[in-house]
Amino acid sequence: MSDELLNIRDLNVHFPVNRGLFKKSDDYVKAVNGVSLSVNKGETIGIVGESGCGKSTLARTIVGLEKPTSGDILFEGESITSYNAKQMHQLRRDIQMVFQDPFTSLNPRMKVGDIIAAPLRAYNKTNHLERRVKELMELVGLNPDDHYNRLPHEFSGGQRQRIGIARAIALEPKLIICDEPVSALDVSVQAQVINLLEDLQKELNITYVFIAHDLSLIKHIADKVGVMYLGEMMEMSDSDSFYRNARHPYTNALLSAIPLPDPDREKNREQIVLNGELPSPANPPSGCVFHTRCPLARDYCKENTPLMETKGSNDHYVSCFFPIESDTLDEFGKSVGKQPD
Ligand SMILES: Nc1ncnc2c1ncn2[C@@H]1O[C@H](COP(=O)(O)OP(=O)(O)OP(=O)(O)O)[C@@H](O)[C@H]1O
Ligand code: SF4
Ligand SMILES: [Mg+2]
Structure with a gap:
């Protein structure tokens, strides 16, 4: 069963x-x-x-x-x-x-x-x-x-x-x-x-x-986490993979807002502040709905709509054309490394 x-x-x-x-x-x-x-x-x-x-x-x-x-x-x-x-x-x-x-x-x-x-x-x-x-x-x-x-x-x-x-x-x-x-x-x-x-x-x-x-x-x-933005699911996976290997730029920004328990490390890190206002759900942006606020957005994202797809690991779904490389995150999911070219 x-x-x-x-x-x-x-x-x-x-x-x-x-x-x-x-x-x-x-x-x-x-x-x-x-x-x-x-x-x-x-x-x-x-x-x-x-x-x-x-x-x-x-x-x-x-x-x-x-x-x-x-x-x-x-x-x-x-x-x-x-x-x-x-x-x-x-x-x-x-x-x-x-x-x-x-x-x-x-x-x-x-x-x-x-x-x-x-x-x-x-x-x-x-x-x-x-x-x-x-x-x-x-x-x-x-x-x-x-x-x-x-x-x-x-x-x-x-x-x-x-x-x-x-x-x-x-x-x-x-x-x-x-x-x-x-x-x-x-x-x-x-x-x-x-x-x-x-x-x-x-x-x-x-x-x-x-x-x-x-x-x-x-x-x-x-046990499992999903992140929504303007009615759509942006990323979803089991909790471990989600917090350690968050791949979507929106998830990354949300994780960067969580204070770290260690004050020294907290002092040295940057919070990702998203561009602009949250668009109205009655008039969402074209292409990727997150493109108006995404720090990694390219022209391609304005015209094309990404689908929730597994990127690398089995049950970790991401709706992004250019997801963040998974090995660039610290243990609290905060991006510490390079972004994709
Ligand atoms: N019955 C309804 N008729 C028209 N629009 C609605 C209705 N219910 C929700 N909405 C709209 O749908 C969108 C999503 O609303 P919803 O309440 O599901 O969001 P939410 O994520 O729960 O927000 P919050 O965190 O503020 O509780 C909003 O733009 C809201 O205005
Ligand atoms: S598809 Fe483009 S705009 Fe959307 S989240 Fe990914 S990089 Fe950002
Ligand atoms: Mg609500």
């Missing part, structure tokens, strides 16, 4: 640009444009990119909250893109979501016990309901006796995210899409929540799609 849980093939999610009342639009925001990825059971794929690059749209499409324009999503080998409402309802037991903002994603008028019980009630899993909810609270580090009857506003951001996680694992899902689950939390709390997610993964064999802004945040949790 295959270990693959999720396989996304050439996914496009395009939204019509609103040109005002009654005016039909021929323009589209290509929020997700030709994205492919796969993730095995019990693994974590990290998806990183700047604001507006399509991370949440990808997440929402996997859980069925957006319809793909084209492409396919396979879950346990079966296409789910044309599921009807009833099939989707069943699937939602297996695919859950943890949201970025623990302040708005919990109903402020519901007690914590009821919030966590809601998915169990929705699927008629009401046997020993209170006991099950209290077990879940314990699993995520909440105090079942003290917290069960409290309201969300009585909790800190980190605790609220624990409530959101308890709700997400209540139905024992196979896949959880975490859409920037720690971005709204203090740095000191971020690691605690990530550790909790890792512990739950080991205990319950959950697979994660973990979305983040920051490559350093997912370095330890992700």
